Amino acid sequence: xxxxxxxxxxxxxxxxxxxxxxxxxxxxxxxxxxxxxxxxxxxxxxxxxxxxxxxxxxxxxxxxxxxxxxxxxxxxxxxxxxxxxxxxxxxxxxxxxxxxxxxxxxxxxxxxxxxxxxxxxxxxxxxxxxxxxxxxxxxxxxxxxxxxxxxxxxxxxxxxxxxxxxxxxxxxxxxxxx
Amino acid sequence: xxxxxxxxxxxxxxxxxxxxxxxxxxxxxxxxxxxxxxxxxxxxxxxxxxxxxxxxxxxxxxxxxxxxxxxxxxxxxxxxxxxxxxxxxxxxxxxxxxxxxxxxxxxxxxxxxxxxxxxxxxxxxxxxxxxxxxxxxxxxxxxxxxxxxxxxxxxxxxxxxxxxxxxxxxxxxxxxxxxxxxxxxxxxxxxxxxxxxxxxxxxxxxxxxxxxxxxxxxxxxxxxxxxxxxxxxxxxxxxxxxxxxxxxxxxxxxxxxxxxxxxxxxxxxxxxxxxxxxxxxxxxxxxxxxxxxxxxxxxxxxxxxxxxxxxxxxxxxxxxxxxxxxxxxxxxxxxxxxxxxxxxxxxxxxxxxxxxxxxxxxxxxxxxxxxxxxxxxxxxxxxxxxxxxxxxxxxxxxxxxxxxxxxxxxxxxxxxxxxxxxxxxxxxxxxxxxxxxxxxxxxxxxxxxx
Numbered sequence: 001x002x003x004x005x006x007x008x009x010x011x012x013x014x015x016x017x018x019x020x021x022x023x024x025x026x027x028x029x030x031x032x033x034x035x036x037x038x039x040x041x042x043x044x045x046x047x048x049x050x051x052x053x054x055x056x057x058x059x060x061x062x063x064x065x066x067x068x069x070x071x072x073x074x075x076x077x078x079x080x081x082x083x084x085x086x087x088x089x090x091x092x093x094x095x096x097x098x099x100x101x102x103x104x105x106x107x108x109x110x111x112x113x114x115x116x117x118x119x120x121x122x123x124x125x126x127x128x129x130x131x132x133x134x135x136x137x138x139x140x141x142x143x144x145x146x147x148x149x150x151x152x153x154x155x156x157x158x159x160x161x162x163x164x165x166x167x168x169x170x171x172x173x174x175x176x177x178x
Numbered sequence: 179x180x181x182x183x184x185x186x187x188x189x190x191x192x193x194x195x196x197x198x199x200x201x202x203x204x205x206x207x208x209x210x211x212x213x214x215x216x217x218x219x220x221x222x223x224x225x226x227x228x229x230x231x232x233x234x235x236x237x238x239x240x241x242x243x244x245x246x247x248x249x250x251x252x253x254x255x256x257x258x259x260x261x262x263x264x265x266x267x268x269x270x271x272x273x274x275x276x277x278x279x280x281x282x283x284x285x286x287x288x289x290x291x292x293x294x295x296x297x298x299x300x301x302x303x304x305x306x307x308x309x310x311x312x313x314x315x316x317x318x319x320x321x322x323x324x325x326x327x328x329x330x331x332x333x334x335x336x337x338x339x340x341x342x343x344x345x346x347x348x349x350x351x352x353x354x355x356x357x358x359x360x361x362x363x364x365x366x367x368x369x370x371x372x373x374x375x376x377x378x379x380x381x382x383x384x385x386x387x388x389x390x391x392x393x394x395x396x397x398x399x400x401x402x403x404x405x406x407x408x409x410x411x412x413x414x415x416x417x418x419x420x421x422x423x424x425x426x427x428x429x430x431x432x433x434x435x436x437x438x439x440x441x442x443x444x445x446x447x448x449x450x451x452x453x454x455x456x457x458x459x460x461x462x463x464x465x466x467x468x469x470x471x472x473x474x475x476x477x478x479x480x481x482x483x484x485x486x487x488x489x490x491x492x493x494x495x496x497x498x499x500x501x502x503x504x505x506x507x508x509x510x511x512x513x514x515x516x517x518x519x520x521x522x523x524x525x526x527x528x529x530x531x532x533x534x535x536x537x538x539x540x541x542x543x544x545x546x547x548x549x550x551x552x553x554x555x556x557x558x559x560x561x562x563x564x565x566x567x568x569x570x571x572x573x574x575x576x577x578x579x580x581x582x583x584x585x586x587x588x589x590x591x592x593x594x595x596x597x598x599x600x601x602x603x604x605x606x607x608x609x610x611x612x613x614x615x616x617x618x619x620x621x622x623x624x625x626x627x628x
Contacts, residue, residue: 013624036195036364037621038392046389052397056405074320074329083333092333095416096341102409103345106402110352113398114383117391119359123384130367133360133387135195 002171005031006152007128008139008159009166016137017041019162023139026158034128034138052116056109063104067097128170143169188282188622190465195620202614203365205461206374213460214605221601228595231588232307240310242588249571249583254308255420256563257593259438260445261301262343262417263559267446268294268350269410272357273403282474284618285466289457290450291354292611296603297449298347300596305339307592335419342413349406356398359385360617414442421566427504428513428570431496437489441562444482444529448555451475453604455549457613466614473542479555480536487530504575512569517582521565528558 008023010016013035020042023030033042075081076088086092114120132138141155159167193201234242245252268291275283306315318340320330330337362382369375385391418438421429451472458467497509513522532554535541542548573580607613 033389034387035389035392036199036387037360037617038396039621042389043393048390048393050390050394050397052394053401056401070320071332075332079326079329081328083331086333090333095338095412096332099338099342099345099409099412099416102405102412103341103348106345106349106352106405109398109401109405110356113356113394117394119383119385121383122380125363125366125379125382125384125386127367127386133364133367133385134199 004143005128005170005172006141006143006155006159007168007170008141008162008164009129009131009168010137010139010163011135011165013039013137015163016139017045019139019159019164020045022162023141023155023158026154028141028155028158030139031142032140034132034140036133036135036137052109052112055112056105059108060101060105063101064097067100067104068093071096126172128172129168139164188285188468188470189619190468193465193623195623198619198623199364199368199616201463201465202612202616202619203368205608206365206610206612207369207371210609214609217601218605221598221605224594224598225602226595226598227591228593228598231591231595232303234588235307235592236312240308242586244584244586244589246581246583248574248579248581249568251308251567251571252583253585253589253593254304256560256567257596258301258304258308259417259563259567260560261297261304261596262414263438263442263445263563264449264556265294265297265301265346265350265446266410266414266439266442267297267450268292268354269346269406270443270446271450272353273406273410276399276403277407280474281622282471284622285463285614286450286454286471286475287618288354288357288611288615289453289607289613290446291350291357292607293449293453293600293604294350294446295347295354296600296607298343298350299603300599302343302347303596304592305336335416335423338416339420342409342416346409346413349402349409353399353402353406356395356402357615357618358611359383360387360395361612361615363387364616365612410442411439414439417442421570426570426574427502428497428508428566431493433489433492433496437493440482440485440489441529441559444479444486445556445559447475447479447482448552448559451479451548451552452556455545455552457608461608461613463614466619469543472545472548476536476542476548479533483530483533483536487526490526490530508570508573512573513565517572518565518569521561521568525558525561525565528554529562532558 008019010019016033016035017039020030020033024045030046033046035042071093072089075090075093080088082088083090127133128140129136129138139159141159143152156167189198243252243254245254268287271283271290272287275287306312309315318330318337320332359382362378363385365378366375366382369378415435415438418434422431422434424430454467454471454475458464494509494514497505500506512518532551535547535551541551568583572583
């Protein structure tokens, strides 16, 4: 399926930030913003949140439990063998637990990042405007089917008034946006 | 957050975003320069020498090394610790400075991370070769076996090392790669070459730079950074415990973990300085790697150098204050004076005294002198490991088990080989990967440019 987007192209990050607020104030829904580098104001303006830190924390907890269980099972249950007069369930397990937990949490966090972001080796990028990874900032507004010509004009005017250097329309393959 | 202007200008030349993209990606499009081929040939020769050393070690055995029953750890472990130390630069730069929100990291972190990955690979080779029968290296993994199953000794620092180094390699490689994804996308969208578009398109993982993507990207970097920061400290603490948990005089001290961590960061920063001065000169990145960057690194090195000096002094003081005659002998008769005096005083001069020249602004501004001092730091840190490993082992408790150590050409060849691998890795990085994080430099442009 395809949809058409109205794209406002901006040259500057500050103009872009103002523009997002202006467009939103007029009741227009901003679908997405493409920038060459992360801009914190954009996240706030679009009210975006991520649960990645929570995921990492959960991975860490699971990691600690699994690693401790493994160390305990091997050293106390499976083959109890005294080393250097230390107890079987030794305090020095902490070191492996610490490092291996970081391993688990790091690995799973970056896997989660790729899976949630639907990124992967060789995935074809749905580039709307190739300049958006160079020096242009894009505001994407979806052109819905029930929109009248008037409404579309209003959107384009709003983009223009907010300082867009170009206004384009482009088709885009729909992927599930999360 | 960045209210004070401590660091001065970080991007010079009044650049636009488009210019930054073009300036940084230029070396990727340009014809491979002649010096690159020359350097690549030199490193290939070094790698061949290393391959010979490794072949001899594996086919004949550890007997080809200069190590003996007393000095059982020679260049193998010295170089292992040295490379791991250099490998701490990437994390120190990207992660500590990311968490501390230091903006000047942006033009240097990519190169430092690349260095880390190659240095850790070099480091990892030494303990593997030191095992002697490398084909049995998998014994170190805790796998289900037919001998009981008999598991690893999880209380052993040598096993901790395996876990720590492999975790460190994975984490730094991942951190490095994730940071490069947006830059690969930039190249994909800007190049005219079809091959480049395909290759970098493949590597860019379909990155488009939308708002949600950036939010997740930033969060993931910060999380990975937050996880890797304690990891760096843990890795080199564990390396130090290879020594500190033994009962050898000169090793059995509680100062070792912090002393090693600081030393690692010291040598890492030293190597970054060496590398960045070359990159800046060769690729004409003066606008991105400015005087302020070198100034910042030099100031940090001055501070760390003082910590190193404190550590050396503390060790000597405690050797005397503890009243343990063996400690006293190792430090006073086998380091400060004795057979290894040269190594000890080289270490002190290069690490604790010469970097103090950075107190002077004139010296910090003179890139040639900064470069020379950075080389001294690399040498000094190598000698530090030499002093630690060899002096303690060569003369321990019983005079009947005293021995001297000098490396054979096989050990030297392996070290030369790892230098070749490092140089080759860095050269490949120069040629095919944007050396400076494009998106990160753009992010700091407005507030710090001129």
